[in-house]
Amino acid sequence: MRRALVLRGAEDALRTAEKLKSLRFTSVVSPVLEFGATGARVPPGAYDAVLASSAKGIDCAGTDTEPYKALPLHAVGAKTAKGAVERGWRPDIVAGKAEAILPLLLARYPAPVHFLYLAGRDRQAALEAGLRGAGHAVTAVDVYEARAAEALSDEARAALAAGEIDVALHYSRRSAEIFLRLAASAGLAPQLGRVVHVALSKDVAAPLEAAGLSVSCAQAPDEAHLLKAVAALL
Incomplete structure (x- = not known):
């Protein structure tokens, strides 16, 4: 079964993982943003x-x-x-x-x-x-x-290093930028070219493309269209 890297917060990622099952993907979750109240x-x-x-x-x-x-x-x-x-x-x-x-x-x-x-x-x-x-x-x-995570999850680093990630889902420009930085700090930048990257919009795709990666974009900026773009690549 294919493996998808889901870079959302844990709660949202679980919902996405359930949807990916219908596309015959197992999910590797690695939140790159951690949300919290400011107290304002x-x-x-x-x-x-x-x-x-x-x-x-x-x-x-x-x-x-x-x-x-x-x-x-x-x-x-x-x-x-x-x-x-x-x-x-x-x-x-x-x-x-x-x-x-x-x-x-x-x-x-x-x-x-x-x-x-x-x-x-x-x-x-x-x-x-x-x-x-x-x-x-x-x-x-x-x-x-939204605070930037300090590292990719252990599972994500291991799967990327082994070339076991087939597709990565990107939901925001900031999270894409953080993902690139965390992957580079883990020495995994060369492995990213083996992954199919799917972005919610052209704006989200911009930093990935600037890093030399090939990116597919959803036709509309919502998860339903993002998953349609994933399905279209199968």
Whole structure:
């Protein structure tokens, strides 16, 4: 059976591993990012709506958000919306990515309003910039952060060294960059050329391609299309 290297956090990686079984892959899990709460407090404010682009934002905000649960919550991604429901929120607008939710928000709020954004420390600025550019106020609170792992897992290093990894799945540009650095520090950079690399988007693929690796990209930036790209390579 083929082996896939899954570079997500442990919880997400387990779900991905189950999906890979249907493609006849066993998974080698090696999280390159470790997520945790920053401890940042949500400042009291006269907010009109709440934004979350990750379920981690909902989880890590803690009890500071209790006064705002009656407000509309707008979520990037079905997983974020599901996590919000489990925490007692009632999601309103839900879209698959920041670029998709922005025009929906601008249509919903033609006049300036104040958004509370439960955010990660490392994030793309498009959503906030688009809202502020339309005259809205955005209070972004970095309630969680992704810390780089110090090494690949023992299983991943052994499998790469033995040439036993057939495909590696890459979900973010930052995680791809960290993966390359960790592989190099373990002396495994030469082995990466034997692996089929599949990236969530062209942006994610960029550092891999810069390292001279051949990369296939998903046709849309979600896991379903990422796995379709893996299946297409079989």
